[in-house]
Structures are given as C-alpha cells and as structure tokens.
Amino acid sequence: MESKTGDFMSQIGVAIIGGTGMGAGELLRLLLSHENAEVVSVASRSSAGKPLVSAHPHLNGLYDLNFDEAVNWCLLADYSQRVIFSTLPHKVSSKVIAELHPKCVSENVKLIDFSGDFRIQNPDLHRKYYPEVDPEIALRRQFVFGLPEINRTKLREASFTANPGCLASAAILSLLPLVPHEIKQTIAVNAVTGSSGAGRELRATTHHPIRRSNMFAYSAMSHRHQGEILESLETCAGSKPEISFVTHSTPLSRGIYVTSYATLEKSVSKNAVCDWYQEFYKGHPFIRLVERAEVANVVGSNFCDISIYAEGSKVVACAALDNLIKGMSGQAIQNMNLMFGLTEEAGLRAGGLRAV
C-alpha cells in the first residue's frame, strides 16, 4: 500500500502492537477508510516476517505488509504525527508500554492502549480488579480514560489514552445521564455479549458446536470491567453508585446489549428521562437515542444506540453497540481523532449492517 496521499506531513503514521488479534484486525479494517491515517508497522512477535494477511485473510489485497518483530520506528519517523496502538492483553500490555514510554515521550509519539492496565486511577479500585498488574502509579496517571462522551476535552490534550472495555463502554453509556439524579438503590446492570469479545484464542466457551445455541452468565458480580464502570459513574454522579453487574454470553459474534435497571427516589416520566439523555449526549455524534435499541442496527458501525423505558420510579436504559467497534477499535480511532485534532467522526461514518 502506498501512502494514501503521498504527503507524509498531513498523515498520521500508525503502528500496531499485538497485530494478529481481533482488535488489531478490526483496527486495520477500519483504518482503510480513514483519510488521515496510514498503517506503517504492525508488530507481532509470534508472526514476525509473515504476511499480515496470514492472520487477517479478509484484508487480502488491502494491505501489503508483513508483521514486524517490533514497532518499526524508522518508518514511523517519516510522519510528523504518530500513534501506536497496543492491542496486547492486560498484564502484557503494561510491561511493553513501560518500556516504550520514554521513547514515545522523547519522539512525541502518542499511544492508545486497549488493555485494562491503565484504565482505573483510583488505587483501591485498581488493586481490586487488577491485583496482579502494577504499572507504576505515576505512569498510570499519564493516561486519560478514553470514553469521549466523558473525557472529550481531556482527550484533545492527551498523549496516552486507556481505551475502555467493551462491556464497560456500553454499561457506562447506558447510565451516565441517569446517575446524577437521585437513585434509590443498587442498579442492576445486565450485559449480554457476542463471542468476538473473547478474541482470537480458542476456548471451550467459544466452541461453535455448543456456543451456537447457548446462553449463560459468567463472572457474575466479579467482572473486571466493574472497576472502570464504578469509577466513571462516580466521577459523573459525584457519589458512589452501587451496581450489580452480570455478564452473559449469547450466540452473537459481534454485539453487546446492556439493560440497566434503576429505581429513582421519585416517580419520573419517560419523557423527562429522555430529556436528560438528549441533553447529556447533545453533540456526541455516536450516541443515538432511539425508540428501540437493537444490536443489528449498530453492528459494523461506531454507534451506541440507547433506548429508555420508565414506569413510576423505575427506569430502564438499554444500550447496544458493536463490541469490536464502539467497544474497541472504533472507539480507539475516535480517541485518535480527538488526540490529533481531527473531526471526531473521521473514518467512522459507516452505518450498521442490519441484515448480517
């Protein structure tokens, strides 16, 4: 692939670490339609030297790259603007990033991390949900939590961004406009996810003969994403909300559906709640408030669709998104856009596929 424009000055040079995984594959796919970004180096220790297409056969003919052993800094250096996406799993990512960090700073290369290692600032929450990860607190503090609907302003200044978890994104977005209001009791947050959230690694729970017609809860009230959900909601609510968070597997590949159940101190009309959401998400291009949020309408897009129901003091908010896009690689590009002063939607204007 040649430079899209031949003009290295106006383009963002992109390097990706962890290049064989699903997150990397989706990033590569999405960046094809980004006019201001060019992938120059895709690193994978296990596949170094092999063609990128060996891991991503759907991108055949679209990328003419081989996997690098590590980020190719020389190629990156051609670009005046540069970003590294680390799509490594947690624990691994923080180690690699700790090594890269000084060079990123000195070379003025921004970094977006897909792992959970840098998402939580509160030390107690971090320790509870990532006991085995310990990036220096000083390093963690340099990361902005990459949910643009909360941190858009900060992201415009950020050099290091911690991309949120897919389930966390949906859960937080379903509740953000609600939590500043007086909530009476524990919020039940029911999350359902497709299998692509589990990534490339083969597992018994993603074995097709059984997963095809299965549904089950996992990590009930113990899922790691609770940490970032709690921190985000607290920041927004100004108080500590209580949640009961259960995640489920369903036989989708892409797609997350979160249904959040809250009871307010007072009765409220559906219209009033909708107004809160309209107000909160005004100007956020990827949140659509709709009559009925459906996974099919967001699959393949960076949208998060939200619908609201209310009866008496009971409020239910549903959020649907594509876990590989708004829940991961699309959101990372949205963050990149903000970090480099581009339009937030750049490269992300695709609609959902609906029939798929």
Added chain:
Amino acid sequence: MESKTGDFMSQIGVAIIGGTGMGAGELLRLLLSHENAEVVSVASRSSAGKPLVSAHPHLNGLYDLNFDEAVNWCLLADYSQRVIFSTLPHKVSSKVIAELHPKCVSENVKLIDFSGDFRIQNPDLHRKYYPEVDPEIALRRQFVFGLPEINRTKLREASFTANPGCLASAAILSLLPLVPHEIKQTIAVNAVTGSSGAGRELRATTHHPIRRSNMFAYSAMSHRHQGEILESLETCAGSKPEISFVTHSTPLSRGIYVTSYATLEKSVSKNAVCDWYQEFYKGHPFIRLVERAEVANVVGSNFCDISIYAEGSKVVACAALDNLIKGMSGQAIQNMNLMFGLTEEAGLRAGGLRAV
C-alpha cells in the same frame, strides 16, 4: 398409528386444539415417547382434512392422522381417561373453552390450556394484563395454575389447568425460594428468549435476515407475563414483591435465560442461598441446581437449570429452560401426569441436546 398397547383402558386419550401451531407440534413430538398417552384427535379449523404432517413435516412417519375440524369426541370416548390440550392463543382459547367446558365436566374430560386467559386469579391483576379477555370469573376459578413446583398437590386434583407462560415459568422458578426472605427493593428480572416463543406466525421481528444477528428489548415493564409472575411470587412470599421485568429477543430459536437481581435486607453467603434453593426444590425432578445454568444443557429437555451468585446482600439467580418444553408443552405433559396420577417424569426423561 395404532394404540401403543392395544389397551384403551390404561391409556390417556389425548385431543389437541390449535393443532398447526408450534405448541401443538412440540406436544405431538413429546407425546411420542409417553407410554401412557395416545393422541387421537388434532383439531385445526384452517387445516381440517389435511394430513397432520403438512404442518409438522418433522413428524412424518410418526403420526398417521389428518387434522379434524374440531375435537373428535367419539374417538376420545374409547378411552377411560381423557384430556384436551388447547394450544390456541389467548382471547380465542377462552371462548372455545367456555363452549367446551360443560361437555368436559359431564364427560369427565380434563383440560389443559396454553393461553394466558385462565392463569391469573386476582381480578385486578387479570384486568391489568388481559383487559380484553373476560372469561367468567367463575370459570377462571376452576383452573389451577400449572406450575408443578408451586401447585403440585392441587394439580393432582385438578380437572382444568392453566399452563404458565414460558417467560413467567423461568422468572418464577428463578425467584420462588428467594422471595420468602426479606428483600429490600425492586427485583430486576431480565429475561432473554429465543424466537420460537413467537410461534408460527411470521413477524418482522422474526425475519431471519435481521433476527439472526439481532438483540433487543421488547415489552419493557409491560409484558403480560408480569401478572402471573406477581401473583405466583406473592402467593409464595406472603407479601407483594416489586419487580422490574424486561424481556429481550436474542438469536436463539429455543431457550429462555432469566437473570434475577435481588438485594436482601442482610448480607448472605452464596452457600446459604443455595441451601434455600436446595430445600425448596427438593423432590422436584425437573429443577437442577448447577454451578452454571446454560441454555444448551436444557434445550430439548424439560429441565430448568438454576444457578446462584451472591455478594454482600446482593443475590443473583439465573434460570435456563427450553421455552417449548419446560416453558410450554413439556410442562403441560408434566401437569397431565400429575392430573392423572402418573409419575411426574413420564414421557419427559430426555436430556438436553447441548450441541445443537
């Protein structure tokens, strides 16, 4: 098909109304392995005269019957024990049953109704959820709510049984042992269902090209099944519980998964809650308490698998069942077994399919 035994005296003669639907199809399929029941008449106004196999091609070679215009009482009369299953939709079923009732009483024919028309006894609840249905209250009072885990004793004496709703069955079973304990607040009941619950009728929401990768909430806090859930839980709890009930469609065909979120007045251990469930369901052959309830393990069977999670005062109970079996036709046979003094498991000993 000849009589399984040639002995009309020991067999239950079965007639089915609404014979082309999915409930009837599943009943026919399940009754094939019931040693004490024989289907003698399957009525369908729209398909009268056509072979049963025209609507149920999977039963080709297993039934040699044509659809009757109405129940063939003459054939039924050959049997000393007799039952009619009405699988008609609500509103329609109560009208037909009102007409059949006197003859059922005089001929000593029992009846099991699949519709919602006779499930709720409380007049206010009934009016709220079935405003347009008005079977005489006196007639409704003759029906026992057919959830054996609540009404086993009554069902042994029953002549008329109102078979529960599929979502209601799962929701009630997930909560029955919990509600007698002190629950602090609204219980969130999150239900997810496959498409076969919608039956034979074609709808936009069950159009395969879109449903295949879709998930969405419907009837949020307004689903009819709430009526029977509330009545059942109240009977068992001795007080009126508050629930927030949202149903969802997912791309399964068979299978319901309910996740119920309760907060108790006091902290409780998972073991303690499991003990409540063990105790409550002791001797109920179709309830399995398991580490992880999964739809794949119950599809094709009459089991309802339940798993429990607890943290502090928060309790989550998950229930999985096959909506066409334990949620409908299997449960109807379980009820028939009780009503005729047979072993509760007769004809229902199949295991789940897991890989399907």
Added chain:
Amino acid sequence: MESKTGDFMSQIGVAIIGGTGMGAGELLRLLLSHENAEVVSVASRSSAGKPLVSAHPHLNGLYDLNFDEAVNWCLLADYSQRVIFSTLPHKVSSKVIAELHPKCVSENVKLIDFSGDFRIQNPDLHRKYYPEVDPEIALRRQFVFGLPEINRTKLREASFTANPGCLASAAILSLLPLVPHEIKQTIAVNAVTGSSGAGRELRATTHHPIRRSNMFAYSAMSHRHQGEILESLETCAGSKPEISFVTHSTPLSRGIYVTSYATLEKSVSKNAVCDWYQEFYKGHPFIRLVERAEVANVVGSNFCDISIYAEGSKVVACAALDNLIKGMSGQAIQNMNLMFGLTEEAGLRAGGLRAV
C-alpha cells in the same frame, strides 16, 4: 445531508426506486463512503412522506431524507451527472422503467436495474426463465449485463445496465475462466445462500425459529438465474455449456457459496487451472484467488474470493461473495463507477468483516 463537497458539478446525483427494500438499504449504506455520489431522492410508493430511517433504522443519523412518491427529477437536475437505481422486483421494474426510459434518454440520466427483466438478450432463454415478463426487445437490447468481469469495456459506454443476480454472479465468476477449456460433461453448480437474498418480505422459509437450524434445496434445476448463467458462459466459452444448478438455503444472512464441479477432456494440474484463473482475472480488483474461499472473508465487502481444486481431469471451483454487495448493491456501484468513468473501486474499498 448536505452535499459532500458543495460542488454539484463534480458529483453524481443518485435517485433510488424501491427504496424500502434491502437492496436499497444496502445501496444507501455503501454510498455513504462514496466520495463522488450523493443520494438526492429515494422513492417508495408505500412509504412516501415517511422518514427514510423508518425502513432503515441502521442509517439513523446518516440520512436526513423522507421517501418520495417518485423520483424527484428537480433535485436530480442540479447535478451534471445523474443515475437512477431501480431496486424493484422483476415484472414491476420493467414496467416502471419502460415509463422512465424516454425521460432518462432525453435528460441524459443513466439507469441501473436490479431486477431480472433486462438481463437476458437471447429471446428463447429470456422466454424460458421470465415467461411473464415482456419488456420490448428493443428496450432490452439497450441494457448491458452488469458483470464488470465480462463487460467492463461495454459498461464504460453503457447508459442502461442490468445488474446481475446474486447467485448468478457467484456461479458465473466461479466458471468463467474454465469454460473456454474443453469440458466433457454437465457442470454441477451447487449454490448455497443466506436468507437476506429473499429480501424484506416475510416468508415461511425465512421464519427465524425454523430457518435458524435449517438447510434445504430449492428451485432445483429450475432457478431463474440459470438463464443469465447460461448466456454468460456461452458468450465466454463460445459454445453452449450444460449445467445442473441447484440452490440451497443455509442459516447465514449474508453470503453465497458456489461450488462448481467440472470434468475436462484431459487431466490437468491444479497449478495450470490456477494460471487460467490468474490470467483471466488479472486487473479485476474485486476477484481474489485464494487458497480457501470463505464467506466470512467477503461479508461486508465487494470481493468475490475464488479457490480451485483439481484431481485428474476433475476440477472444482469455489466462489464466495456477499450477496448484498458483490451480489447486488456493491456490484451496482461498481457498474456506476464504470459508467461514469470513475475508478472501479470508488466507494468499495472495504474489507470483509470476518468475525460477525
């Protein structure tokens, strides 16, 4: 939606007829990423006046149009280049087009038809497969069959294009490079398709509860697409090939997989056959010759992946494509690009989704 560039002169103004269907929806989705085309009018008699989003909720926020009763020629007139896509079903489309044709000619508006009405030139073949359709032969002669891999040169001059059938596209592409070689006997062409090929209309065969785990043959040796397959192969082979064509439904939504079985007069190596295909498809950007054609690699893209197997004189060619894209709306855009002198790939550079 404003003009993408504000410059009406450089843009193609697009109108769509039959706007509520799946073909129209996919066209609208794909055109979002086409820099040189702008949708100005979407006609639907049944939905005139309603927002476009009422039929295509996945495009919420991306189009701010209402359905027109008929093509809005005034808006089209603003553009120096104009095209109408008719996505109406066969029989209906030819009637509407017969009426539009004079105005298209006088106003210099090009037209691309999705129906089968104008695809076949041979009168006998046409009569055999579309007995009830009779667009004047003179009108039919003005249409070019829109498979760029055969007719690229003609399409560059075309004003009226008959977009090929989805199954036909896959079948023809699997066989084109092979048929000029000496084939001994009937070619078996086994086609398998997802449910979105059936479109928006509800049918028993696309009812999710049953289709979800079903597979079956339909229109065995009688499918309409045989006409255009035979005509295309004959044109290319220079002789009449014999085929045995059976189509099947499988529980995909998007995706067609064709496996063609030929026996040659002589033994041949896999390499030799691959060379024929490489040679034939050189310079055709949407044909990828791969080790293993897979539906997952083409879903969401305009690619047709082809793989070859050979043993002795037996050759098998497999072709995979997305029926809504390379099998329909993507191919229509590819045709539009050729008809207007644009790069063939314009707006069609997306990769497959793989995990979906």
Added chain:
Amino acid sequence: MESKTGDFMSQIGVAIIGGTGMGAGELLRLLLSHENAEVVSVASRSSAGKPLVSAHPHLNGLYDLNFDEAVNWCLLADYSQRVIFSTLPHKVSSKVIAELHPKCVSENVKLIDFSGDFRIQNPDLHRKYYPEVDPEIALRRQFVFGLPEINRTKLREASFTANPGCLASAAILSLLPLVPHEIKQTIAVNAVTGSSGAGRELRATTHHPIRRSNMFAYSAMSHRHQGEILESLETCAGSKPEISFVTHSTPLSRGIYVTSYATLEKSVSKNAVCDWYQEFYKGHPFIRLVERAEVANVVGSNFCDISIYAEGSKVVACAALDNLIKGMSGQAIQNMNLMFGLTEEAGLRAGGLRAV
C-alpha cells in the same frame, strides 16, 4: 441409576470407550430412552474418576456414574447380552480394539466401532484413505459395515460392526438406489456439515466468532469418507462409480446436507426415479422420501430425509440427516438393535425438532 427393569437377563449391558467425546455424549443421551439397554461403564483415561456429568452437563441428574479408567468387565458380566461402543478417533480405536478383541470373542461381547479403521474392506482403498492405520486385515474382515440400509441381514449376525462416517452415510444413502442404473459420468457429491462433526476438540475452524457467519469447502476431493462411499456404491452398483466429493462447513451445529448430481445415459422422469428410491428403501424405517428434504426436520432424530429432482437425463438427489444421530450414535444404536435381534427402531422413535 438403577437397572431400568431390575432384570439383568433381558437387558443389554453397555460399555462405552472414549466417554468424554460428543459421540459418547449423544450415545448416552439416546440410550436414556432405550428400554432394553443399560449403560454400566463409561471409560475415559483422561477423566477417570470424575463424574460423567463433568463432561456432559446436559445429562445432569440422568446418569449417576463416574468415568472408569477402562471398561469395567465385572459390571458387564452381570448381563447376559453385552456390547462395547468404541467412540475413539481413528488410529487410536484400532489399537485399543486389537487388544480387546480376544476378550470380546471369548466373553461373547459384541463391539461397535465409531472410527474409520475397520470400515473399508478393499485393501487398496483402505491404504489410500487410511495409510497410517493398519489393523490386521484378518481383524478388519470380522467387521460388518454398519449401514443397515445395505447390510441389514449381515448386521443381524454381526459381532463386530464398523459404524459408518457421518458424511459417508448421507452421501451413500442419497445415491444407493440410483447407482444400479446407467450413469454416464462422474457424480458430483456436494456435502455440507455442521460443526459438531468436528467433535469436542477446539479448532480454529470451529471458533465461534468466525464460524458463526462462515462457509467454506475443505478436504475437496480428498476427504477420507470417499473410501467407504466408493466401496459401498460399488457393492451396490456392481461397477466402479466415479465421484467428485467436496465437503463444506456451514454454521449449523447438527446437520448434514448432501446434494448428489448424476447424469444418466437416458432421460428419465422424476416419478421413475422416485419409484426406484421407494422400492429400494421399502421397509427401511429411517429413510423418508419427501418433497423437500430439510435439515430442521431431521435434527434430533434418526431419520434421513431424501428428495429427488430430475430434468432430462439429469438427476439430483438430496439427503438430510443429523450427523450425531443417523450419522453416528443413532445409527450405532440401530446397528445394536439389529445385532441383538431387537426391533430396528428401539429407542430411536424421536421426531425431528424443527424449531431449534
């Protein structure tokens, strides 16, 4: 589980080797409804000592057994009739069976093998498709190929049965009545299978996120099952047929669909071909000749549904079956029934599930 009847004399004692796999699981599930067979020992080296339910959670509450290290001969000895099912993979199974064989003979224990090791009698064919397997030819000769529609009479006398492959069963059954007629050329046999055919082992091709929307050919013209297909067809046709056999994966879990394309020397009517099939399969209880064979109608049952199409001299035969039942464990039970003089349908009277 106690003895079903308490009467060891009238029951068949069953042992299973390879007990954690899908074939074993399905055997266990099906045997629950067999009145004359009782599972006494399930062997698995890897899981010895663990409860059977650890590998087969869907059978929870239905079997109260732990896995044995090896067949428990003592328990078997209680029964006057005894059978061992080996569900081990090929190569492994022949080794284990070579060791068991003398004891089986001396103790009069019958054996049914699920692997490919003993299916092919012709030494050249065997060597071609199983080059690495070499059970003594003398031992192989003691096995009857367990397709009851060919070998019913021999199976009634058999002590050792080689259960056919799933794809082979469907392919052979689609063609058996046709091959005695004059076939002009290579028969194309197109087979499509669900993922459960791959068994319990995790593979990239059965990873749910990708398999869910995928379809692809594999082992084109090189699949092992070709050996037994060729041998069976030759036996029946009296001459060597030529086939071109390609297998495909589709996102079903259960289900095989085979479409066979033949060209006869002369033209033939559909009715005539149907008569050949009717005649051939008369009295075979698990073959249903139907207007349209569909996977949904056979899933969960031991039926193989066949439909026929003809045009001129071209004939197409479609066969649908459940690969885990008529393609494996159900057929094994059918064989057991024949080997022990029981009704062929014993324990196998279930209908298909259709909606699943």
